[in-house]
Each structure stands twice: as structure tokens, then as C-alpha cells.
Amino acid sequence: xxxxxxxxxxxxxxxxxxxxxxxxxxxxxxxxxxxxxxxxxxxxxxxxxxxxxxxxxxxxxxxxxxxxxxxxxxxxxxxxxxxxxxxxxxxxxxxxxxxxxxxxxxxxxxxxxxxxxxxxxxxxxxxxxxxxxxxxxxxxxxxxxxxxxxxxxxxxxxxxxxxxxxxxxxxxxxxxxxxxxxxxxxxxxxxxxxxxxxxxxxxxxxxxxxxxxxxxxxxxxxxxxxxxxxxxxxxxxxxxxxxxxxxxxxxxxxxxxxxxxxxxxxxxxxxxxxxxxxxxxxxxxxxxxxxxxxxxx
Amino acid sequence: xxxxxxxxxxxxxxxxxxxxxxxxxxxxxxxxxxxxxxxxxxxxxxxxxxxxxxxxxxxxxxxxxxxxxxxxxxxxxxxxxxxxxxxxxxxxxxxxxxxxxxxxxxxxxxxxxxxxxxxxxxxxxxxxxxxxxxxxxxxxxxxxxxxxxxxxxxxxxxxxxxxxxxxxxxxxxxxxxxxxxxxxxxxxxxxxxxxxxxxxxxxxxxxxxxxxxxxxxxxxxxxxxxxxxxxxxxxxxxxxxxxxxxxxxxxxxxxxxxxxxxxxxxxxxxxxxxxxxxxxxxxxxxxxxxxxxxxxxxxxxxxxxxxxxxxxxxxxxxxxxxxxxxxxxxxxxxxxxxxxxxxxxxxxxxxxxxxxxxxxxxxxxxxxxxxxxxxxxxxxxxxxxxxxxxxxxxxxxxxxxxxxxxxxxxxxxxxxxxxxxxxxxxxxxxxxxxxxxxxxxxxxxxxxxxxxxxxxxxxxxxxxxxxxxxxxxxx
Numbered sequence: 001x002x003x004x005x006x007x008x009x010x011x012x013x014x015x016x017x018x019x020x021x022x023x024x025x026x027x028x029x030x031x032x033x034x035x036x037x038x039x040x041x042x043x044x045x046x047x048x049x050x051x052x053x054x055x056x057x058x059x060x061x062x063x064x065x066x067x068x069x070x071x072x073x074x075x076x077x078x079x080x081x082x083x084x085x086x087x088x089x090x091x092x093x094x095x096x097x098x099x100x101x102x103x104x105x106x107x108x109x110x111x112x113x114x115x116x117x118x119x120x121x122x123x124x125x126x127x128x129x130x131x132x133x134x135x136x137x138x139x140x141x142x143x144x145x146x147x148x149x150x151x152x153x154x155x156x157x158x159x160x161x162x163x164x165x166x167x168x169x170x171x172x173x174x175x176x177x178x179x180x181x182x183x184x185x186x187x188x189x190x191x192x193x194x195x196x197x198x199x200x201x202x203x204x205x206x207x208x209x210x211x212x213x214x215x216x217x218x219x220x221x222x223x224x225x226x227x228x229x230x231x232x233x234x235x236x237x238x239x240x241x242x243x244x245x246x247x248x249x250x251x252x253x254x255x256x257x258x259x260x261x262x263x264x265x266x267x268x269x270x271x272x273x274x275x276x277x278x279x280x281x282x283x284x285x286x287x288x289x290x291x292x293x294x295x296x297x
Numbered sequence: 298x299x300x301x302x303x304x305x306x307x308x309x310x311x312x313x314x315x316x317x318x319x320x321x322x323x324x325x326x327x328x329x330x331x332x333x334x335x336x337x338x339x340x341x342x343x344x345x346x347x348x349x350x351x352x353x354x355x356x357x358x359x360x361x362x363x364x365x366x367x368x369x370x371x372x373x374x375x376x377x378x379x380x381x382x383x384x385x386x387x388x389x390x391x392x393x394x395x396x397x398x399x400x401x402x403x404x405x406x407x408x409x410x411x412x413x414x415x416x417x418x419x420x421x422x423x424x425x426x427x428x429x430x431x432x433x434x435x436x437x438x439x440x441x442x443x444x445x446x447x448x449x450x451x452x453x454x455x456x457x458x459x460x461x462x463x464x465x466x467x468x469x470x471x472x473x474x475x476x477x478x479x480x481x482x483x484x485x486x487x488x489x490x491x492x493x494x495x496x497x498x499x500x501x502x503x504x505x506x507x508x509x510x511x512x513x514x515x516x517x518x519x520x521x522x523x524x525x526x527x528x529x530x531x532x533x534x535x536x537x538x539x540x541x542x543x544x545x546x547x548x549x550x551x552x553x554x555x556x557x558x559x560x561x562x563x564x565x566x567x568x569x570x571x572x573x574x575x576x577x578x579x580x581x582x583x584x585x586x587x588x589x590x591x592x593x594x595x596x597x598x599x600x601x602x603x604x605x606x607x608x609x610x611x612x613x614x615x616x617x618x619x620x621x622x623x624x625x626x627x628x629x630x631x632x633x634x635x636x637x638x639x640x641x642x643x644x645x646x647x648x649x650x651x652x653x654x655x656x657x658x659x660x661x662x663x664x665x666x667x668x669x670x671x672x673x674x675x676x677x678x679x680x681x682x683x684x685x686x687x688x689x690x691x692x693x694x695x696x697x698x699x700x701x702x703x704x705x706x707x708x709x710x711x712x713x714x715x716x717x718x719x720x721x722x723x724x725x726x727x728x729x730x731x732x733x734x735x736x737x738x739x740x741x742x743x744x745x746x747x748x749x750x751x752x753x754x755x756x757x758x759x760x761x762x763x764x765x766x767x768x769x770x771x772x
Contacts (some may be wrong), residue, residue, distance in 0.1 A: 073715070074661065075661075112632050119662060200757065
């Protein structure tokens with residue numbers, strides 16, 4: 001290498017780093033949060049996950065994946081009390097494309113599991129994509145071993161589903177809804193479905209409990225279904241006119257950032273929502289200062 | 298008769314087919330997405346007679362069974378009845394046991410006396426009369442009710458199965474001959490002229506006394522039409538092939554003549570049943586009216602919560618009257634919240650379904666119990682109607698609720714309330730707790746919105762439950 005080539009290379013490297021500083025968005029291959037608007041939810045989901053690095057960044061070949069949608073309440077899918085089956089199916093598809101060895105789909109519903117899984121359309125969607133759907137009827141010690149959460153303030157010990165503890169990747173697939181006592185139920189709140197505890201009692205210290213369970217169990221990828229958000233009388237909903245159509249899918253590796261973006265869609269300040277603020281305090285993720293990218297398709 | 302073997306094979310395959318139909322319907326009813334009404338109870342002549350479901354969908358099949366019974370004889374018991382098939386199936390085990398049963402001989406002579414004038418007729422009369430009033434005796438005697446109870450593995454059904462085994466240990470179809478009122482009804486129809494079995498030739502060998510219904514009376518050279526279930530089992534037994542299935546002759550060539558006295562006895566026992574049933578109803582009505590007020594007003598006071606639709610659309614007395622206590626709803630409820638009422642709630646409520654909300658609530662989008670009820674005791678509504686029908690009313694006990702008593706935010710009841718407008722609402726108050734100002738959200742129930750589904754009660758974290766659904770008394 002002669003001097004001219006050396007100078008060229010040095011300058012080019014310098015320009016590259018300077019450009020990274022000045023135009024951070026244009027040159028990144030992965031963002032912290034990807035927001036995709038579009039009526040084709042299947043495409044939107046794929047695009048949103050691609051924005052945050054693609055599914056192969058999260059799911060390595062041979063991994064056991066747990067996809068945890070929100071199947072909390074027995075309601076037809078058009079009332080949006082549950083995650084859109086199309087989003088669930090797409091994510092399961094992507095996991096298998098990334099050569100996941102097994103994909104489990106389950107939740108611990110508030111209502112009857114059988115009715116809820118079938119009526120939400122998620123059972124059929126997940127099974128059609130090849131995932132194994134688990135019914136959670138009992139909360140025995142065998143299925144829900146106890147864990148200790150280091151650094152927790154309120155929920156120091158809890159029980160978590162065995163399949164989640166034994167999995168390599170947890171994909172959190174919430175639906176964005178209004179919630180009376182937690183204000184919003186999005187990604188962090190969705191993890192209440194992995195426990196075998198008596199969740200009603202968590203409501204006595206809800207924000208602490210939600211942030212503590214997120215401290216204990218990390219969602220590696222969060223994909224929020226904000227296609228048709230429930231703005232009133234959540235989380236059960238029950239009327240189409242409580243919904244607001246946004247056609248948005250949010251993906252992030254950081255559940256707190258994803259929730260903060262979703263809170264913005266509801267017109268709320270994420271720092272004022274207890275568990276999101278606590279999530280930042282406890283070091284689960286970033287409430288602000290993340291780099292997001294919006295795409296319209 | 299040369300083609301009796303063919304008829305016997307057809308009979309057995311029909312029994313298998315109808316028992317398979319029963320099993321298929323029963324297994325389907327366990328899945329909340331495939332629930333089917335039980336056709337054996339829905340299109341039942343006795344249930345129709347006692348409850349008069351005047352819908353054309355019912356009338357056609359029931360009229361069909363009626364006409365077929367008059368033409369063919371008491372075919373239902375031997376060809377269709379699932380309980381009869383169970384009894385026949387059990388006989389593979391019980392037949393060898395019966396041979397060593399020392400009591401069978403004595404009971405046989407007793408049974409042979411009962412064959413002509415079975416007490417089932419008495420029960421039939423009583424059942425038909427009492428059915429117009431609550432509570433119907435039918436529920437304790439109807440074979441198609443019992444078979445559902447047996448297959449739902451309820452303790453009552455298993456006790457009955459034990460009794461059935463005891464009866465069959467003495468004689469195979471003891472239940473059908475002496476007790477079953479449905480069989481008695483078909484037997485009564487079979488006494489009318491039509492195609493019947495008769496003895497043409499007889500060598501008095503007595504082999505036909507193995508008849509499970511004890512219908513073949515070789516000494517009198519006649520077949521008791523009200524007992525013969527057309528099983529065509531005599532083939533291969535009668536050495537002279539003397540049985541003939543065809544049109545009954547009115548001529549009395551049987552020896553000796555059917556006595557007039559027996560006819561009077563038969564009529565008398567039926568009338569006696571009717572009289573006893575009527576007497577029972579009168580006493581029952583008097584007794585209960587002195588206890589809870591006049592019944593016909595539909596204001597029977599009970600604190601039991603009924604399955605959805607009963608308290609809103611129907612009335613308690615109508616429910617107690619129509620409910621066959623078949624336990625189908627108990628078995629089908631996906632949340633298993635429908636329980637069987639035991640003693641302590643009056644004779645009217647004995648074995649009726651009632652709802653308990655300690656584990657689960659009544660799902661907002663589920664109406665399985667309404668779909669499976671064969672007699673519409675739980676009225677069949679559309680899902681929208683069901684979602685607006687009150688089962689009861691939730692009440693918050695301020696002394697137990699953690700928000701009121703412990704100044705802790707909770708609001709689970711509001712969160713899980715499935716009513717779109719939220720029947721549990723809340724108001725906010727700022728309160729100083731331990732020197733710190735907190736915003737407390739106090740829940741309260743909106744009575745005109747609450748449907749009493751009990752989901753809030755099932756999930757209330759307080760112990761004992763701070764929100765409890767009570768039966769809403771409309772009267």
C-alpha cells in the first residue's frame with residue numbers, strides 16, 4: 001500500500017464514521033424500534049421485524065421459541081381483545097424460516113382457555129403455521145416452577161411457565177389496549193400471562209409487579225399489534241366503536257421502548273405510566289433515546 | 298318363522314346404530330364447539346306428552362314414532378332405547394352370574410305375576426299427571442334421562458347403574474318390564490291392533506320362557522303385546538317354529554280366553570296411578586303454597602343462581618317443571634360452573650342445575666348449556682339476547698374489598714367485567730395513606746348493566762370474596 005492509498009482509506013473511514021454521526025438513520029442496518037404502517041398486516045409484521053434486524057438476529061437455528069400472544073379474554077378477533085391471528089401466524093412462520101426447532105404458542109387466559117384460544121382464531125392460525133399450541137389449565141408446580149427475581153422490589157419470587165424457562169427465545173406478541181388500572185396493556189403487561197401465580201393479587205401493586213416480572217424474564221423480541229387499538233373500556237372491550245384503526249405494527253428488541261412508542265399512539269406520555277417508568281428505572285430498557293424508524297407500506 | 302334370524306340381525310344392528318348415535322351425541326356435547334341436543338330426549342313421546350312442546354319440528358318425528366309403535370308394536374325398547382342396549386350389553390357379564398344367583402328363582406315367580414299388570418303403568422299414570430305441576434316425577438323414571446346421568450359419571454347415575462345391575466341379576470329386563478314408564482307407554486299403544494307377534498303352534502316345551510320381557514306365555518298360547526319388544530330372539534329356540542309376526546286376528550283362538558278381569562286390572566292400575574299422581578300434586582301444591590306463597594305467580598323464592606336465561610326469560614317454577622334433571626348442562630359447561638343441587642333447597646330444586654362462581658364465571662360468549670338443554674328448560678336465546686339476560690346481580694361488600702378496607706388499589710372486578718360498558722365502574726378519590734397522598738379507585742356496581750355472570754366473583758383476590766353475585770329477585 002502506498003501513501004496515496006493509505007490516505008484514501010483513512011479519509012474514507014473518517015467520512016464513514018462522520019456520516020454515521022450526522023445521518024444515523026440512513027446507514028444503520030438495525031434500529032431499536034421499527035414502526036410500520038400498512039393494511040397488509042403480514043407484510044407489515046415482516047417489515048417491522050426486518051427494521052429491527054430481521055428474525056435471524058433473534059432466532060438462531062435450532063432454537064426453541066415461545067411466542068406469547070395476548071389471548072386473555074374470550075372475544076371474537078374483530079373486537080381486538082386478543083392479538084391478531086395473522087400477526088401470530090406470520091411470526092411463527094418467520095421463526096420456522098429462521099430454522100427454529102420448535103415454536104410454542106400459549107397464554108394463560110383469564111377466561112376459559114379452550115373457548116378463548118378457538119374464538120380468538122389464534123389456535124388455528126398458530127397450528128396452521130406449524131406451532132404447538134399449549135392449553136394452560138392447571139398451574140401445578142410441575143408446569144410452573146418457582147423463580148427468584150434479583151433486583152425486584154415487590155415480586156421477589158414468582159412462578160413462570162416451564163416452557164418459557166426452557167426456551168431460548170421469547171417473542172412477546174401483545175395487542176395494544178386500554179386498561180383501567182394499568183392505563184395501557186402492551187408488551188410489559190402482556191408478560192403477566194406467563195406466571196402461575198394468582199394474578200389478581202398482583203393488582204394490589206400492579207406497576208411494581210409488571211416491571212418486576214419483566215426484570216425476571218426478558219422478552220427478546222416484542223412485536224406489538226397496534227392495528228386497531230382499543231381506546232376505551234379495556235381490556236375486555238366488547239364494542240367495535242371502542243376501537244381506533246391505526247394499521248400499525250411495532251417491533252423492538254426492547255420491550256420498554258416498544259411500550260413507550262405504543263403509549264405515544266394512545267396520546268399518553270410513557271414516562272407517566274407507572275410500569276414503563278419503572279422499567280427504565282430498573283434497567284429493563286430505554287424509555288427514551290432509542291432510535292426508531294417509521295415506514296409506510 | 299324363517300326370516301326371524303334376519304330380523305334379529307337387523308334388530309341388533311339397529312341397537313348398535315342407535316347406541317352409537319347416543320354416544321356420538323354425548324361425546325360431541327362435551328366439546329363446547331360441537332354441542333348437539335340429545336335427540337332421544339328431544340323427540341320423546343313421554344316428554345312430549347308431559348311438556349307439550351307444540352313445535353312442528355317435534356310433532357313430525359314424535360307422530361312418526363307414535364304411528365310406528367301402533368303399527369309395529371313396542372319396537373322402541375328392543376331396537377332403539379340406548380338404556381335397553383346397555384342392559385342387553387351388560388347381559389354378557391350378568392348372564393353367567395344370574396345362573397348362580399340363588400334369589401333369581403324366587404324373584405322370577407314374583408316377576409311373572411307383574412308381567413300382566415306391570416307397576417310401570419301405575420308409574421306412567423302418575424308421571425303423566427304430575428308432569429303438569431312441579432316437580433315432575435318423570436326425572437326419576439325416564440330411561441333416557443338416566444342414561445345421560447350414567448354417562449356423565451354423576452354419583453346419582455352410578456347409583457342407578459348399581460340398581461340396574463341388581464335388577465338385571467334377577468332378570469335381564471326387570472327395569473323395562475316393571476318400572477320404565479316410557480316402555481309402559483309404548484306397551485299401552487301396542488295393545489291396539491296392528492302387526493304383532495303371536496303363537497301359532499306350540500309343543501309346550503317352555504323354552505320361550507327365556508324371553509327377557511317375559512312376554513311369551515306358552516301356557517296361555519299367547520304373547521303379551523304390551524311387553525313384547527320384538528327382539529326376535531326366539532329363533533332357534535322354538536322347536537316347532539310356532540311364532541308368527543303378522544296382523545293380529547281379532548278372533549280369540551288362544552287358550553284360555555284373555556280374561557276380562559285382567560283387562561279391568563290393567564285399566565285399574567293405570568287409573569290408580571293417575572289418581573295417586575293427582576293426589577300427590579294436590580298435596581305438594583298445598584304444602585309448597587303454604588311455605589313459599591302461591592306457586593302459579595312464578596315467584597318461587599330461592600337463592601340458587603340458575604344457568605343463563607332462566608331468571609330473565611323463564612320463571613323459576615317453569616324451570617323446575619321443564620327441567621328433566623338430565624345433567625347434560627352440568628357435563629357440557631366448559632367452565633364446569635354448573636353444579637347439581639343437592640338437598641336443602643326444597644324438593645323442587647332437587648337435582649336441578651345451579652351455578653357457582655368460585656372458580657370461573659359464566660363466559661360472555663358461550664351459551665353451550667342453552668344449546669344442549671333437550672327440553673328448553675334453559676331457554677334457547679341468541680347470543681346477543683343471552684348477553685343481555687341477567688343471571689343475578691353482583692354486590693360489593695365494602696368490609697372485604699381491599700380498596701375500601703385496606704386503601705389498596707385493586708380494580709380486578711372492573712378489569713374483567715365482560716359487559717362492553719363495564720357494569721363495574723369506579724370513582725377516584727385522593728386519600729392520605731401513611732403520610733402519602735394516593736389516588737384510590739373505588740369500584741361500584743351499576744345494577745342496570747350487571748348481568749350477574751360472576752367473572753368478577755371468580756377472580757376477586759380478596760378472601761372471602763368481596764364481590765359476590767346474588768340472585769336478583771324480580772318478583
